[in-house]
Amino acid sequence: MKSILKLFGTALLCMLGSFTGSVAESSQITVFRNVRLFDGEQLIESANVVVRGTRIDRVSDVGKPLDIPDGAELIIGDGLTLVPGLIDAHTHSFSRGNLERALDFGVTTSIDMWTPVDFMQQMQAEREQGIAFGRADMHSAGIGVTAPKSHGTQFGPVPTLSRPEDADAFVAARINEGSKYIKIIYDNFKMFDRPIPTLDYPTMEAVVESAHRRDRLVVVHSRDVDAYADVVRAGANGIAHIMVDEVPGRELIDGMRRQGMFVIPTLSISTPSGADMANDGVLGPRLSEKESANLRGYAPKHRQGGDKIAMESVRVLNEAGVTILAGSDSPNRGTATGVSIHQELGILVQAGLTPIQALVSATSAPADVFGLGDRGRIKAGLRADLLLVKGDPSSKISDTRRIIGVWKAGQRHALDQ
């Protein structure tokens, strides 16, 4: 009876779009033979990787005998590199279409930083029924915490917060709705010459304390050094966006490192880099006109010099050992869903990360930060979220764009062109 219900549920969801179900019992086996491997932490020049059902069955040395079971799909890895499915640590996934498009470019998990509650709940309900094939998984903050007339309120009527004494009830309401972590807006837009209200410090701090009491991670949207300093003082876990007014000084950097904080710089929206994606020889032809136009028609609105400050800030934070996570902020202007994780990786390398550090920032590091222990690495037992590319992105980061195949939980995704 149970399996009939499961089948029926699967058929229903198939009709809606992405396929949700489980192939855990299936004997589907894929063997990657003699492939260069970035396992989420380091590069292994040559390895064999066997996927069985939804999981990575084993990773073995090429010197060891490899028996290939009947019916397995064999992929010869010469000249190719296998990396974990990419995790975009800052997206706004407003529709199933966004999540399907993300998978086309190798993003198997989207960490969402503000989306309507009903959509978040729908995606979470599907995940509870099994693995959602054909689209990226979404983990979401739901709606963020913001003040009246502040950033975020333009996305439609949303509850707002004004006083520290209301913070706990506000956070509880988000968690009840299904928010996996708490996103706070703490940005008065002073760097954009159009100041708007934002939470005051005591209220922001009260939100952080409440979320931590409730075992939730806190990510704060901030873009200037003063706001960054406040966020560090309040004890939040991480910051979304990078400062564009001033490169952080020693005290601020040390505070962030001491507290084990992470930063999701979203350099894709702090630099006019979208056109490079639209013009890219590999990605460009795969884009729709709308995606190209969105990538091209954008220049950051911060004061002059902000782009360089953003890049330099990432350089010094990375050098100091602050955890950097790759996040695209797509589909905001200047970006495109899925595509812009490759944009972000490229700029992170320009800002001083090594290609390996950049790959870590989109695989094992976000998995660790957001508690996604079943992914972000290529290791036996983990979920087979995989991206196969031509070349070697551990020495030339733009090779992540040369996509040969994408697997979500062991199932190969048919790439849209």
Ligand SMILES: [Zn+2]
């Ligand atoms: Zn955002």
